[in-house]
Amino acid sequence: MEYFLQQLINGITLGSIYGLIAIGYTMVYGIIGMINFAHGEIFMIGSFIALTAFLVLASLGITFLPLVLLIILIVAMGFTALWGWSIERVAYRPLRGSFRLAPLITAIGMSIFLQNFVQVTQGARIKPLPPQITGGVTLLSSSDGIVVQLSTMQMIIIVTTVVLMAGFTTVINRTSLGRQQRACEQDQKMAALLGVNVDRTISLTFVMGAGLAAVAGIMYLLYYGVIDFYIGFLAGVKAFTAAVLGGIGSLPGAMLGGLAIGLIETFWSGYFSVEYKDVAAFSILAIVLIFMPSGLLGRPEVEKV
Amino acid sequence: MSEMSPRWTQDPVLKVENLTMRFGGLTAIDSLSFNVGRGDITALIGPNGAGKTTVFNCVTGFYKPTEGRISLRRGRGVSDAMVDELTTSGNQFSRDGERSVFLLERMSDFKITEVAGVARTFQNIRLFGGMTVLENLLVAQHNRLMAASGYTIFGLLGLPGYRRAAEAAKEKAIFWLSHANLLDRADDPAADLSYGAQRRLEIARAMCTDPVLLCLDEPAAGLNPRESADLNTLIKYIRDEHGVSVLLIEHDMGVVMEISDHVIVLDYGRKISDGTTDAVRSDPKVIAAYLGVDDTEVDEVENDLDHDVAPTPAAPANAEGVRP
Numbered sequence: 001m002e003y004f005l006q007q008l009i010n011g012i013t014l015g016s017i018y019g020l021i022a023i024g025y026t027m028v029y030g031i032i033g034m035i036n037f038a039h040g041e042i043f044m045i046g047s048f049i050a051l052t053a054f055l056v057l058a059s060l061g062i063t064f065l066p067l068v069l070l071i072i073l074i075v076a077m078g079f080t081a082l083w084g085w086s087i088e089r090v091a092y093r094p095l096r097g098s099f100r101l102a103p104l105i106t107a108i109g110m111s112i113f114l115q116n117f118v119q120v121t122q123g124a125r126i127k128p129l130p131p132q133i134t135g136g137v138t139l140l141s142s143s144d145g146i147v148v149q150l151s152t153m154q155m156i157i158i159v160t161t162v163v164l165m166a167g168f169t170t171v172i173n174r175t176s177l178g179r180q181q182r183a184c185e186q187d188q189k190m191a192a193l194l195g196v197n198v199d200r201t202i203s204l205t206f207v208m209g210a211g212l213a214a215v216a217g218i219m220y221l222l223y224y225g226v227i228d229f230y231i232g233f234l235a236g237v238k239a240f241t242a243a244v245l246g247g248i249g250s251l252p253g254a255m256l257g258g259l260a261i262g263l264i265e266t267f268w269s270g271y272f273s274v275e276y277k278d279v280a281a282f283s284i285l286a287i288v289l290i291f292m293p294s295g296l297l298g299r300p301e302v303e304k305v
Numbered sequence: 306m307s308e309m310s311p312r313w314t315q316d317p318v319l320k321v322e323n324l325t326m327r328f329g330g331l332t333a334i335d336s337l338s339f340n341v342g343r344g345d346i347t348a349l350i351g352p353n354g355a356g357k358t359t360v361f362n363c364v365t366g367f368y369k370p371t372e373g374r375i376s377l378r379r380g381r382g383v384s385d386a387m388v389d390e391l392t393t394s395g396n397q398f399s400r401d402g403e404r405s406v407f408l409l410e411r412m413s414d415f416k417i418t419e420v421a422g423v424a425r426t427f428q429n430i431r432l433f434g435g436m437t438v439l440e441n442l443l444v445a446q447h448n449r450l451m452a453a454s455g456y457t458i459f460g461l462l463g464l465p466g467y468r469r470a471a472e473a474a475k476e477k478a479i480f481w482l483s484h485a486n487l488l489d490r491a492d493d494p495a496a497d498l499s500y501g502a503q504r505r506l507e508i509a510r511a512m513c514t515d516p517v518l519l520c521l522d523e524p525a526a527g528l529n530p531r532e533s534a535d536l537n538t539l540i541k542y543i544r545d546e547h548g549v550s551v552l553l554i555e556h557d558m559g560v561v562m563e564i565s566d567h568v569i570v571l572d573y574g575r576k577i578s579d580g581t582t583d584a585v586r587s588d589p590k591v592i593a594a595y596l597g598v599d600d601t602e603v604d605e606v607e608n609d610l611d612h613d614v615a616p617t618p619a620a621p622a623n624a625e626g627v628r629p
Contacts, residue, residue, distance in 0.1 A: 176443070176450035176471075183433050183444045190431040193365060194445045195419035195514055 002146040005139070007270040008263070013154045013223070015262025016161035020216040021239035022246070022254035023168065024209030030185045030249040031205050032096070037107040038087055040236015041114035042210050046080040046217025047227045048118060051127055054221075065132065076214045084210025085203055093199065111236075118229040126228040129221055157219045164215060165255055168208075172251060181205060185249075238265075238281065245285050247298020256296055260284075311581070313342030313567050316381060318518055318550045319364070320388070324373035326359050326574075333359045334574040337373075341518065341567075343381070346544055346551045348561045351571035352594060357554045358428065360571070361520055364552070365425045366414035373410065377421050379517055380404035419448055424511035425520035428554075430503045434496030438487055438506060441495050442478035445513035450474055481509035485539060501532035508539060512549070519543065521553040525560045533557065537564050562586070570594065 021043050028036045053075045057068050091110050095102045136151035172178035180201045183191040192198050220235070221227055238261055246257025261281050268280040288296065317340035326334040334356045341347045349357050362368040364375055376388045380403040391399045391406050398407040398420065407421035417423050433441050443450070450470055482488045485505040490498060495506060504524055511519055524540070525533045541564060543549050555561045561568065561582070568585040570578040578588040585591055 176447045179436070179440055179444050180447050182436060182440075186433045186435055187431055189367075189414070190427075190433070191444070192415040193418055193425060194510065195415050195448055196444065197415050197419075 002142045005148045011263035011266035015259035017216045018242045019255040019258025020212045022242040022258045025243040026254040034103045038110035040232035043213040044232030046214030047221040049079045050076040050218040077211045080214035081207040081211045084206040088206040247295030250297045253297035313340040316343045318343040322374045327371045345566040347567045348565040355571040356574040366417040375409040377407040422517040424514045424516035426507040428522045432495040439491045442513045445510045446474045485509040525557040
């Protein structure tokens with residue numbers, strides 16, 4: 001029981017990170033129907049920017065942790081959003097309106113480019129960061145010595161994710177920007193005819209997705225304490241899987257898919273074997289898609305006749 | 306309106322000059338020129354494939370015309386000289402106090418609505434089906450809302466300026482909903498409305514963009530007679546109370562003859578007639594086009610008409626009755 005609870009907590013934490021990245025995939029897919037394979041790299045760049053900011057602040061002698069975290073959050077989100085915006089502007093916008101595979105190939109190219117760029121400029125070695133946020137609460141401890149712990153970091157991750165999700169849902173459902181995004185999602189041409197600046201709306205979508213990926217990057221950095229230029233690949237693939245599992249194009253679906261993938265991975269590693277956790281995650285994806293082709297919360301596309 | 310100089314030549318809101326649109330080897334519109342009078346309801350009619358929708362697509366920026374100039378004039382008394390000056394300057398639009406001119410063929414689609422003030426509806430309805438009726442109308446007002454919300458940031462903080470703008474937007478949406486008889490459906494998904502209601506919603510949404518020219522592509526298609534009558538009332542209300550000029554494509558001659566001030570007839574991408582409803586009704590070329598007479602027989606039809614006791618309503622009744 002205790003072991004189960006502990007795995008549950010770990011799974012939710014991991015799932016939150018996947019979920020935040022998955023939102024970027026699902027939003028971009030929703031609005032322009034394209035899989036932005038460079039999104040995992042955006043996440044990686046986010047964590048690198050966070051690490052850089054951390055080291056700069058440390059060298060300036062700023063060590064008051066809440067302030068440091070706040071500055072890192074703003075800096076990393078800002079710069080990563082700028083990356084997201086530039087990538088869309090440089091690599092995807094010129095190809096809009098071309099055939100469907102062109103942006104997909106560009107996205108893969110962009111992903112490789114960004115990985116190599118970070119590898120060359122930052123070096124290939126892993127970058128460690130000593131644990132910054134320690135401590136936690138012991139929820140349960142059984143007689144046979146198994147302890148259920150919820151660390152402060154895990155709490156921060158879960159709370160941040162919940163807050164961001166709530167904020168994000170509000171933006172999409174209640175603000176004018178969100179309405180524009182939904183309008184572009186349904187019919188770009190018509191949205192343009194109502195005076196909506198479609199290009200700008202798409203840019204903002206990339207910016208928002210990149211901002212969330214940056215938050216995920218910061219949390220990854222603080223939680224695992226180790227990053228390298230390659231972390232974006234697997235995290236990206238997992239988050240993409242999460243988006244598909246939840247129903248691509250659906251925001252709550254992305255979050256749910258993220259949680260599902262996180263939980264499957266941790267439980268599989270906890271009860272079966274760590275080596276096969278990815279196999280488990282992808283197998284379950286395959287099974288779900290056989291029975292629910294549009295994912296858990298995705299709406300099936302209805303072809304009007 | 307005197308026969309000598311009708312409003313559309315005196316004070317046009319839209320002037321289309323030598324518009325040509327080619328798709329590969331096919332010339333869909335061939336050097337077409339016409340005016341749309343300010344405050345008029347202008348109907349663009351013609352048999353299927355005559356190029357009516359292509360004209361619309363050029364005016365609303367869906368297509369870039371192969372040749373031609375499309376000038377939208379806001380404010381009374383914009384001279385042709387002002388349009389020519391703008392044309393040579395290479396700009397998209399120019400302002401002179403109250404008056405402004407927009408060259409639509411130079412503008413991209415969202416700017417035509419946002420800056421120039423042209424709104425349109427479609428032959429096949431294009432609502433945002435997954436959004437509610439009210440949201441459909443709010444999307445159309447996003448420009449003001451976005452500015453007021455400081456690009457969402459103030460909006461999230463709920464600052465008073467944004468609240469006021471949001472309140473005003475909702476008020477306007479509700480105003481148009483009540484005029485389109487859709488108030489009770491405000492929170493339903495747009496896709497759930499009946500066909501006639503969707504058509505009215507599309508017009509209401511177009512009106513929420515504050516247009517000076519409203520382009521309606523077959524607004525009465527598929528409507529039953531009662532819905533069609535409601536639609537006429539709505540279109541007349543828009544023109545009379547809001548001073549918006551209306552350009553419409555319509556096959557339902559009942560609607561056309563009842564509400565139009567000015568009718569332009571196209572056939573094979575060319576204008577074959579242009580004038581008041583009465584003038585067009587008795588134009589032999591129009592009758593020939595609608596009845597499918599060969600060009601060579603037009604003269605005969607014309608003669609027949611002349612020999613008849615003047616063009617009686619009986620002859621045009623044929624033209625009305627036959628739908629291509």
